[in-house]
Amino acid sequence: MTGSEHYDYVVIGGGSAGCVVAGRLTEEGTGSVLLLECGESGHEHPEVLSADGFKLAFANDATMWDRLSETQPHAGKRKIYAGTGTGLGGSGSVNGMVYTRGDRRDFAQWPAGWHWDDVAPSFDALEQRLEVSHRGPTDFTSAALAAAEKVGFARKDGLNDGDLCGFMGYNDMNFRGEQRRSSYTAYLFGREAKLERLTIRTNARAQRILFDNERRAIAVEYERDGELHTAGIGREVILCAGALETPKLLMLSGVGPREELARFDIPTVLEAPAVGANLQDHPSVCVFYRGNKPVDFHYPQVYGFDRMNPQLDLPEGQADTCFVLMSLGSVVKYTLRRMVPVMALPGGLYRSRFLRGALRALVELAFKLPYLTRFTQQVYGLVVILGKPVSRGRVRLRSRDVRDTAAIDLAYYADPTDMETLVAGVRHAARMAEQESLRDWGNQLLSKAVASDDRETLEKWVRAATITVFHFSGTCSTGETDDAPVDTRLRLRGVPNLRIADASVMPVVPVSALNAPSMMIGYRAAQFILDGE
Incomplete structure (x- = not known):
């Protein structure tokens, strides 16, 4: 293992929400920020920067993370393709650039503090930056x-x-002329010189989050170029790996259903039965x-x-x-x-x-x-x-090896x-x-x-x-009651300095595409940190 690094904030996942979190925290000068992304840098694949490049990006092995679901007994007994974007921008760098907030009644199904009037200012701020149009x-x-x-x-x-x-x-x-306006292009790409306290590590796969005896996140282990590194956490770790990877990484770190952790001899740091549950898709x-x-x-x-x-x-x-x-x-x-x-x-x-x-x-x-x-x-x-499925699936571990995809039951x-x-x-x-x-x-x-x-x-x-439209959500839901793993300020219950900011926190999936709501969640996560909440 190489020597340790140390940062005020570590953001795991450079996708739609993660780029917003890392960009905003750095712009506001709150401290040093490390962004870990398991995929490659966006400038290595120009199609993720182009408004017309989404079809090329979908076909590129370097910008898509392939997965298959568990066999779906009610969908032709098939395994459903459940890939997501990888690399800076995540799925927001390979999708069709659809920017839809959702319906105000969608957010009425979310907890207090997340209703339409609560989230609209964050959408407004994002749209100024992204310059959305039809x-x-x-x-x-x-x-x-x-x-x-x-x-x-x-x-x-x-x-x-x-x-x-x-x-x-x-x-x-979210496009402007010939350019895709993802959270990556809006918050990070070409802004490196202005974001002096931001360190971006691509091709860096987070292995697990380390905790002290008081369940405080103290470091993230990640693998890069065949070497294992440790990044110390001064203030917070923000987990933005997506609804399929976020619960997997939590479970590999000892946070999740006790019986699930015991299957793979993972010591329980925090029993959180709902981690990985409530999986929704469209x-x-x-x-x-x-x-x-x-x-x-x-x-x-x-x-x-x-x-x-x-x-x-x-x-x-x-x-x-x-x-x-x-x-x-x-x-x-x-x-x-x-x-x-x-x-x-x-x-x-x-x-x-x-x-x-x-x-x-x-x-x-x-x-x-x-x-x-x-x-x-x-x-x-x-x-x-x-758009509003009643069925609920689950994400479980397949092994304790981070390179193995999770067992994904979409429950269609x-x-x-x-x-x-x-x-x-x-x-x-x-x-x-x-x-x-x-x-x-x-x-x-x-x-x-x-x-x-x-x-x-x-x-x-x-x-x-039946196929997916890649709107995986709900596996680390936010809520006002203790049975929700994440509180309404996106903090993991039972851990004082770990937030989750991606589609996994959505308690009920909106009827619309999830890219805009995911960016909104990233925006609000950064705001909660900036406001000391």
Whole structure:
């Protein structure tokens, strides 16, 4: 082990929230800050800085962390791809740049101090820095929005006023010209000279957090370039590794359910039964149609929200389903470059660069066929996303080796209510595609089961077609009561100087994308520290 370093603050995870935390603490001159990121620096992969680079970043092994879930008995008995972004900016450097705060009713489900009026000032401050805006119309998006209005949606652009249910329009996105405006580009990239007291270590994998006898975090062990380092903590450690990695690192450090730690002979530092529980995600399906000409948009720039299941225990006016327009031709090659090796090669074989490269070469070769290219360029999708799932999953350890991915049970459709909601959403999307403006564009249905009157046929298709939209959350939930592992100032209960600031603290997942709420959490975590709370 190398000699120890010492910092006032150690931030673990340079993703959407972590970049905000590290940047703000350093800007305000609160002390020395170490940011540990297990991935690479953003400038090594220019696609994470480009507004058009998200599809390239998704296909790049250096910017995506591959994982598969546990087998999902209610989703076709499949393992679901559960990868996330890695490198500075995290998933915020590889996503579609969708910037949606969520619905004010989402935050009404969070504890006191986290309601809409409490968090809106932090969103305002972020948006000044990020300079969010929405993209302009195209012929196809105009036709789709006309169809949406025919099935009951009202038109609204921006979608950040806190009232989402029943609206569809051009959503805000965090880009400026040709540049992606992630938390990394807004708070860290190109600002190193001004952030003199910030030390960034990339390719640095945190191994565990060390505690003293009073359960105070005193150091972080991390591995870099094959050597083990220790970073001492003067004031606080802020854990921003994401909803799948944060609970894993806590458990490896001795914080979590006692029986889970005992399975791997990890000494219990703090028994926290809810760490790793309450996992939520947004499962989705995409209903594909072929038009009679190429689709003319390339970003997830149109979103809609509505209530599909009136039986859910949600307030009036709360959307439970999200609808997104997708252009297949703009992303399909890069998606297949990522997914074909993951799904075709077992774990041991997947580690072979040669085999991964061979399968990706086959994908590239297939897209040299003129017919395939023409076909995919004419295909559009209506993505239906389950925005308010009832089911709850869990993250558990697979071993005590930090390099092993956690055992991730997404629990898709474990509660049958979720299937009811999503099926209703699929049928609503199908009605939208039947409207005159999309009939004129071309609406040849490719997902034939969607047109079936047989409920069992449709459900079977949903289970087989379900994928994630990468909105993992809830595994270290904040709350006002002692059974919540994190308090309302994001402090881990029972540890005086450890905060958690990422999507894992969300007690109930918002109906919208999570990038904006994750950055908001990072912003507020830094503010709590600055205010001495």
